[in-house]
Amino acid sequence: MKVTVGPAQYIRNKGLLEAAGTYIKNFGNSAALIGGHTSKEIVEVSLRKSLSEHGVLLKHSLWYGGESSESNIDRLVADLRDEKIDVLIVAGGGKAIDTVKAVAYQLNKPLVAIPTIAATCAAATPITILYSNEGEFIGIERKSKAPDLVLVDSEIIMEAPVRFLIAGIGDTLAKYFETKSSVKKATPTALNQTAIAIAGQVYQTLLQIGKESVNAVRTQTVTKEFENVIDTVILVSGSVSGYGGDDCRTAGAHAIYSGLTIFPEVHHTYHGEIVAFGILAQLCMENTSDEELKTLISYYQEVGLPFTLQQMGITNLSDSQWRRLGDITVTIEDMANMPFEVTPKMVIEAVRRADEIGNGMLTTGVSAQ
Numbered sequence: 001m002k003v004t005v006g007p008a009q010y011i012r013n014k015g016l017l018e019a020a021g022t023y024i025k026n027f028g029n030s031a032a033l034i035g036g037h038t039s040k041e042i043v044e045v046s047l048r049k050s051l052s053e054h055g056v057l058l059k060h061s062l063w064y065g066g067e068s069s070e071s072n073i074d075r076l077v078a079d080l081r082d083e084k085i086d087v088l089i090v091a092g093g094g095k096a097i098d099t100v101k102a103v104a105y106q107l108n109k110p111l112v113a114i115p116t117i118a119a120t121c122a123a124a125t126p127i128t129i130l131y132s133n134e135g136e137f138i139g140i141e142r143k144s145k146a147p148d149l150v151l152v153d154s155e156i157i158m159e160a161p162v163r164f165l166i167a168g169i170g171d172t173l174a175k176y177f178e179t180k181s182s183v184k185k186a187t188p189t190a191l192n193q194t195a196i197a198i199a200g201q202v203y204q205t206l207l208q209i210g211k212e213s214v215n216a217v218r219t220q221t222v223t224k225e226f227e228n229v230i231d232t233v234i235l236v237s238g239s240v241s242g243y244g245g246d247d248c249r250t251a252g253a254h255a256i257y258s259g260l261t262i263f264p265e266v267h268h269t270y271h272g273e274i275v276a277f278g279i280l281a282q283l284c285m286e287n288t289s290d291e292e293l294k295t296l297i298s299y300y301q302e303v304g305l306p307f308t309l310q311q312m313g314i315t316n317l318s319d320s321q322w323r324r325l326g327d328i329t330v331t332i333e334d335m336a337n338m339p340f341e342v343t344p345k346m347v348i349e350a351v352r353r354a355d356e357i358g359n360g361m362l363t364t365g366v367s368a369q
Helices: 014-029 038-052 070-080 094-107 152-160 162-185 191-217 222-248 253-258 272-283 291-304 319-329 333-337 342-362
Strands: 010-013 032-037 058-063 088-092 111-116 128-131 139-143 149-151
Touching: 014 038, 014 088, 014 149, 032 094, 032 152, 038 058, 038 088, 038 094, 038 111, 038 152, 058 070, 070 094, 088 094, 088 162, 088 253, 088 319, 094 149, 094 152, 094 272, 111 191, 149 152, 162 191, 162 222, 162 272, 162 291, 162 333, 191 222, 191 291, 253 272, 253 333, 253 342, 272 291, 272 319, 272 342, 291 342, 319 342
Parallel strands: 010 149, 032 058, 032 088, 088 111, 111 149
Antiparallel strands: 128 139
């Protein structure tokens, strides 16, 4: 049995970036920063200054490549393999963090993650989600590592567009629904029952204060609710699969997310936004009542999550496109975690039903942002 609950250490505070060197110096005297263009612009000046004050030289600042793809991972490994670097630092969102988790694994280096958005739990898990260079889902890479340290500056998260936090809420909601389904195939243990309990608490936290956290970003006010949701999205949700292991993995919602990425028009929609729709489709596969679905959609309307295909840019799918969606989605590794066999027809019917119910809700509440 192997359990990776999360990062070795997690620290979250306002203005934390200015003190980053205090913590990173424990890993050595030289570092390389890898991240997205925007994220590096946000953190590099303050990070370099803090590292210098604590005797750490930032030797390289590299772009991660835009996708967590095999080619970007291989390129970074080749660029850094012969460099005398003590620690890797990644700044950015889920794809940047996932990319460098795989790089750090291959180079056998300590890894510090500085999330600049709260959109996924990538900083708290040991796996890397692989995509093509065009953004289409490829698979799950387990030659990856959880960060040794996660530094979350709540002011940086606050300054990111609110849509990132909304997407994080969508991705994190899936922990509850997918864990409930995937664990049905397992024998109860102390670990997977703990994971279920955490997933339930994650769900309740988001229901209770998700809207308040979104409003906090809109008013640019760091509140207790906002920081609690940051911790829930980035750290606590990652511990669900950490404790639950293979018994509590992503399931139908993420499989449908991955299937929908075959359509280029959805690539402007964030991971957690598509996953949120995937939750609705998974619930349809599980024969959830219309009323339960409408209750969840009402919450989506409150926080600004999409609940129709059109809101994600997908319109007028042809019969062949529907068939391709069904055929590909059932091959996604996540779908095997459902407690029953899923057929392409079931996927198509579930997505259509979720979309139909969602469209019926468009005239009520607040539509997705």
